[in-house]
Amino acid sequence: MVTRPGHALRRLAYGFADTMVTLPILRWTWRGLADDAFAGELPEFRPADREAVRDMMAGRYLLASKLVETGGTSPFGLDVYHLDWWLNLHSFSWLRHFRDVRDNGERRFARTLVLDWIGREGQFERDTWAPAVTAQRVLNWLRHLPLLLDSATPEQAKTIQRVLGAQIQSLKVRGPLSSDPSEALFAAIALLGAEYCEQGDQTDIPARVEKLNALLAQQLDADGLHRSRSPKMQLQLLVELVSVRRVAGSIKSEAANELGAQIDRMHESLDALTLSSGEPVYFNGAGHLPHDVLIAIQSNGPSRRRRSMLLGGYGILRDGDAVVVADSGLLPPAGLDGDSHASALAFEFSHGSELILGSCGPAPSDLPESKALFRQGVAHSAPTIDAENAPGVTSPIMTLDTADHLLSLTTSGYAKRFGVDIERRITLLSGGTTLVGQDRLIGHGTPSGHLSVRFHLAPGVMVRRNRGEGIVRLVLPNGAVWSFLWEGAEFHEEESVRQSAYVGLHKTRQLVLETEVAANAEIAWIFTLEQN
Numbered sequence: 001m002v003t004r005p006g007h008a009l010r011r012l013a014y015g016f017a018d019t020m021v022t023l024p025i026l027r028w029t030w031r032g033l034a035d036d037a038f039a040g041e042l043p044e045f046r047p048a049d050r051e052a053v054r055d056m057m058a059g060r061y062l063l064a065s066k067l068v069e070t071g072g073t074s075p076f077g078l079d080v081y082h083l084d085w086w087l088n089l090h091s092f093s094w095l096r097h098f099r100d101v102r103d104n105g106e107r108r109f110a111r112t113l114v115l116d117w118i119g120r121e122g123q124f125e126r127d128t129w130a131p132a133v134t135a136q137r138v139l140n141w142l143r144h145l146p147l148l149l150d151s152a153t154p155e156q157a158k159t160i161q162r163v164l165g166a167q168i169q170s171l172k173v174r175g176p177l178s179s180d181p182s183e184a185l186f187a188a189i190a191l192l193g194a195e196y197c198e199q200g201d202q203t204d205i206p207a208r209v210e211k212l213n214a215l216l217a218q219q220l221d222a223d224g225l226h227r228s229r230s231p232k233m234q235l236q237l238l239v240e241l242v243s244v245r246r247v248a249g250s251i252k253s254e255a256a257n258e259l260g261a262q263i264d265r266m267h268e269s270l271d272a273l274t275l276s277s278g279e280p281v282y283f284n285g286a287g288h289l290p291h292d293v294l295i296a297i298q299s300n301g302p303s304r305r306r307r308s309m310l311l312g313g314y315g316i317l318r319d320g321d322a323v324v325v326a327d328s329g330l331l332p333p334a335g336l337d338g339d340s341h342a343s344a345l346a347f348e349f350s351h352g353s354e355l356i357l358g359s360c361g362p363a364p365s366d367l368p369e370s371k372a373l374f375r376q377g378v379a380h381s382a383p384t385i386d387a388e389n390a391p392g393v394t395s396p397i398m399t400l401d402t403a404d405h406l407l408s409l410t411t412s413g414y415a416k417r418f419g420v421d422i423e424r425r426i427t428l429l430s431g432g433t434t435l436v437g438q439d440r441l442i443g444h445g446t447p448s449g450h451l452s453v454r455f456h457l458a459p460g461v462m463v464r465r466n467r468g469e470g471i472v473r474l475v476l477p478n479g480a481v482w483s484f485l486w487e488g489a490e491f492h493e494e495e496s497v498r499q500s501a502y503v504g505l506h507k508t509r510q511l512v513l514e515t516e517v518a519a520n521a522e523i524a525w526i527f528t529l530e531q532n
Contacts, residue, residue, distance in 0.1 A: 024353040040145030052097040063088035065501040091136035131183040135190035196247040224265025225312035228336040231280035267301030275350035285339025287361040290500035322432025331392030342389035344411040346380035355458035361499035385449040433529040444517025489513035
C-alpha cells in the first residue's frame with residue numbers, strides 16, 4: 001500500500017483522469033457494448049421477502065431499515081437524506097425480493113422501476129454512477145435479468161441491455177482510475193460477472209479472474225480481512241464475491257484456485273469477528289448489519305473454526321460461551337481508512353446469545369454531522385485520557401496466550417501528549433463466566449491528565465447498585481445477572497447509546513472508572529456471572 005502523501009498525490013492524478021474520461025465529449029465511447037446481449041446467469045443467494053414486494057407496490061420502501069413512503073411517486077424522484085437508504089435504492093439490492101414472484105403485475109412493477117431509473121439516471125451522473133454503486137447495480141441487474149426482460153417489449157429490452165452495457169463500459173474505463181481502492185475492487189467483481197454473462201464471448205474470463213485476484217491480494221491481509229478492518233466492508237464484498245465465485249470455478253487456473261482460497265479466508269475472518277450473540281463487532285464503521293444477509297453469507301462459507309486468535313489488528317478470546325473481540329488500534333492503509341474509528345484498546349464482550357459490553361457504533365445515516373462524534377474513543381469500551389483519541393498506529397503491540405485465555409494490548413498513542421502508554425490485559429476465566437481486566441499506565445517523561453475507562457452496556461441491560469456498595473449488578477434481558485467490581489478508580493454511571501439499524505439510537509447506560517494519570521497507576525476490574 002502507498003504512503004499517505006503518495007495516496008494524496010495519486011488521488012489528485014486519478015481524480016483528474018476520471019474527470020477527463022467522464023466529459024460528455026468522451027462518454028460516447030461507453031456505448032461500445034450497446035449492442036451486446038447479456039443473460040442473467042449469476043446466482044442469487046440472499047433471501048427474498050414477498051411482503052417487501054407488496055410494500056413497494058404500495059409505495060412503502062423499507063431499505064437499510066429505514067421506511068420511506070413515496071405517496072405513489074417514484075422513489076428515484078425523492079430527496080431522502082439517509083445515505084444507506086439511498087445506496088440500497090440505487091444499487092437495486094431490493095430486486096432480490098422479486099426473484100420468486102410469478103404474478104405478471106409484480107414482475108412488470110420491477111421492470112417499471114428499472115426503466116424509471118433509466119429514464120432519470122440513464123445518462124451519467126457522478127453520484128448515481130459512482131463505481132461502487134454502479135458495480136453493485138450491474139451485479140443485481142445481471143442476477144435478475146430474466147425477470148426484467150421476460151414479457152418486456154423489444155424496445156424496453158433493448159433499452160435495458162443498452163444501459164447495462166454502458167454501465168459495464170463505464171466500469172472498464174473508470175474502475176482503474178478510482179482513487180478509492182475498494183471502488184476499484186467492486187468494479188473488478190462486476191466486470192468478472194459481466195464477462196461471464198455476456199452472450200457469445202467469454203474469452204476474457206481468465207484475465208478478469210487474474211485481475212480480481214490481484215486486487216484482493218492487495219487489499220486483504222494474510223488472514224483474509226479487508227485492510228479497512230471494517231466488518232461491514234467485509235460483508236459487502238462477500239455479498240458480491242459469492243455470486244462470482246462459481247464463475248472463477250468454471251476455469252482451471254492457479255489464479256482461480258487462489259481466488260477461491262481468498263474468499264474462504266474472508267469468510268473465516270468475518271466469522272472470527274462475529275460475537276456469540278450472532279452480530280459482528282461495531283468497529284471501524286461497522287454497525288448493525290442485516291442479519292438475514294449475514295446468515296446467507298455464512299451458509300455459503302466453509303465450516304467455522306472459531307478459536308482464540310490474533311486477526312488483522314484484533315485480538316479474539318473464546319472460552320465456553322464467551323467471546324471477547326478487542327481492537328489494537330491498528331491504522332488502516334491510506335485510502336482504506338475512511339471509516340476508521342479511534343478504538344485503540346476497545347473491546348466487545350458477549351456471553352451466549354447476549355451482548356454485554358459493546359460500542360456506540362457508527363453515526364446514523366441521517367445524522368452525517370455526527371459521524372466524527374461516534375468515531376471518538378469515548379464512544380467505545382476503552383480507556384481514554386482527557387477524552388482525547390489515541391492516534392492509530394501502524395505496528396501495535398498485541399500478544400495472546402491461548403492456554404490462559406489472556407490478551408494483552410498496548411497503545412503508545414498517548415505518550416507524546418500525556419507521557420504514558422496504556423497497557424490493557426484481558427483474561428477469560430472459569431469457562432468464560434468471568435472476565436478480568438487490568439489497565440496499567442507506563443510512564444514516559446512527565447505523566448499528566450485524567451484517565452477514564454468506559455464500559456458501554458448493551459441495550460436492555462439494567463444496572464442495579466445499592467448505595468455505598470462497591471459492587472454493581474447487571475441484569476441482562478435473558479435474566480442472567482453479572483457482577484461488576486473494580487479497584488484503583490472512582491466509579492460512576494452515565495447515559496449512553498447504541499446505534500441500531502432497526503430502531504435508530506437505542507438508549508443504554510455506561511459504567512465509568514476514573515483516576516488521575518500517574519506512572520504505574522493501575523485500574524483493575526472484573527465481570528462475573530452470578531450462579532443460581
